[in-house]
Amino acid sequence: MEGIVHRMVEVNGINMHVAEKGDGPVVLFLHGFPDLWYSWRHQILSLSSRGYRAVAPDLRGYGDTDAPSSISSYMCFHLVGDIVALIDSLGVDQVFLVAHDWGAILGWYLCLFRPERVRVYVCLSVPFRPFLGRNPKVRTVDAFHALYGDDYYICRFQVFISFHLLLLVGREYGTGINPNTPENLPSWLTEEDLAYYVSKFGKTGFTGGLNYYRNLNLDWELTSPWNGVGISDKIPVRFITGDLDLVYTSAGMKEYIHGGGFKKDVPCLEEVFVQKGVAHFNNQEAAEDTSNLIYDFISKF
Template identity: 70%
Template sequence: MDGIEHRTVEVNGIKMHIAEKGKEGPVVLFLHGFPELWYSWRHQIAALGSLGYRAVAPDLRGYGDTEVPASISSYTGFHIVGDIVALIDSLGVEQVFLVGHDMGAIIGWYLCMFRPERIKAYVCLSVPFLRRNPKIKTVDAMRAVYGDDYYICRFQEPGKMESEMAEVGTAYVLKNILTTRKTGPPIFPKGEYGTGFNPDTPDTLPSWLTEDDLAYYVSKFEKTGFTGGLNYYRNFNLNWELTAPWSGVQIKVPVKFITGELDMIYTSFNTKEYIHGGGFKEDVPNLKEVIVQKGVAHFNNEEAVEEISNHIYEFIKKF
């Protein structure tokens, strides 16, 4: 993979696998989403590592070749941010450029909230800042808007989604989710897991996802299962409680936000209004740029490889 090296570091009581390219220069730290791995950033690691940056992407807690703690409560936002801060320390730097996608974007917002002094600038993909509503817990609010079949609501019961995924198999789950171009909130009708994200799973993979790519994902998720990744969602209500001291906080880090126009988050309830109507800028006063990619869906870091790499570089080189 074009000079990408792998090693394991000890962080916050667990062993974490990281992939990196570039020995010197400013650190660009990539945080993946669900159901992804460091591998989701392979193209950006290669690109930024060749441009004088030290590009680093971990398998987050519960994923890939990083340890998978057993208890649900080991996956709060504090645990994950603790892992990342320890990773930054292990790299021997004070600050990093941060890039996050999907659940990694949410962790990125927490990192900017809790330890802004460690982040030079943040390139956020897909998930804008989620303003905390002090009156209602996160999952309860999602259930009120989208109903019980909304994917995050369906992820809540321990073991339930895992057993449904096991019925259709790891390869089907990953192919189904990674290739989805369905807009609007992801709804999983009960008993029909495979029709949730992507009612029309293609027979052939899109040009940006090869059989080898899919096989890599499948090999890692067959080893770990999906529970670690699902446990992030199972802590949404607990995270809501734990972040009460930050209610109403503004994110002061410089931010560039990039989403696909077909992204399932972007096309969900009120998201466009929040991003373009002033709410996002109010919460993130240093929001410098919002990019909406034509014809691109949720996994924009893999679908629009060069465009995303260029957007990251054009932004971070200013600092």
Template identity: 65%
Template structure:
């Protein structure tokens, strides 16, 4: 894409691919699953035009960044360690952070562990999820949503990869990016082709070229790196016991769509709007609920998201 430069940096024992454009204060973008730096293509162009240096890595296990083979190489400490090393390599003390989906979860860990490195955080889709000291997260998901809940289906190494291998990679990417069924995502055992509410044609915000780019990278790297994030959810819970009850002490703006699968899952809307979110994140300045927008709002509602990011970060 026009003007976006690519390079590889050594971070935390791995080689990380980053895309970047612009000069000025750094805005760091963290993607989710099944995504890449490319998910931020619209934000990179806009934010760099406003006098910022936009930087978007392929996270560990994705795209052109190294993918260690060990499942336990994908804990929150590993990923946050990668990001801190990336910030160090950019030669700055702190950055503006923008993150979505799994990137948002890593963003919360980053703010929790190293608030000194984050000027302000624009979080998309996934709110802060405080640690429940009494229940391991995946165990709770099994109990509430059942075995077909997508995170539960992702737990067994190799199993979902084998199912994905039976489908076309472009079909998998299209299904994840375009499904618009609110509520907790259920991945039927009949396979990804049977996922409901997938449109027959691509929405206006997503092109065939976009899908082809994503698929080309996942055909090369596979899905295991990204799936390993999910396989460390319970381990992350075990490792972060010292942060039970901790608050996020970074200025935050939260943006989600009213059709987002996270926002419409059990208890999330009440947590966000009922005061508990603000209690856990006392410097939460604004919550934006985009009408008619689903999970991948940085792509579906790119212009609106761009404006919200800029209006927030320019204050700091």
């Protein structure tokens, strides 16, 4: 992608790969599972052309960033520590934060633990509640077992098994991708995009990304001091999701997002946008619309 600069940064005891372009206020993009900095390729080009410094790392365990072997190296404090150290390395006090999926969860943690580092938060797909609306009596994975059964993907991710990227994406998120028939790729994913993902996950596998899920119960224990704590009323938030996103359509989620619960937990939640005909990967499926929604919000601050 023309003009995007790639470099390695030492953060929090690991080497992190960062892709960036542009000059101006920093917009920090955090990707989800199973993804890479590359998922923000459209937004990097769009925001950098509008006067921002767009920065997107491969998170710990992904792509060209180090992938420690220990499962406990992926607990939430390590992951947020990486982000704080990355912000420090950029030479700024605050960033415009944009995040999706697991990146969105880390974004909420950053807002919770270090709110002074976040100027504005644009969250895609995962609202504050699912992982961080902490039940003090039931561990996170245990709650998913009780709600959805042993075959629920988060429960299955606790088991040490391997997944091919495209088969996993097709099964869990309904993209219908078959690695043997690239002509069936969805319109938002080209053969070039597919080749990039295959090259990176072919090198790293999925263990690092799966370890995020394998620390959910440990994260539940470690975050007990924040039980019942909401997001700072000093962080303006915009939430963007697709009406076909399985997070959005899961039991009770629409009621929480639109019924006042989300606004109670996130008092500076200013707007919720539901993109029609869009599923989970909205930063890629509806790239231009998502980029415009991000820019429209952050340009106010």
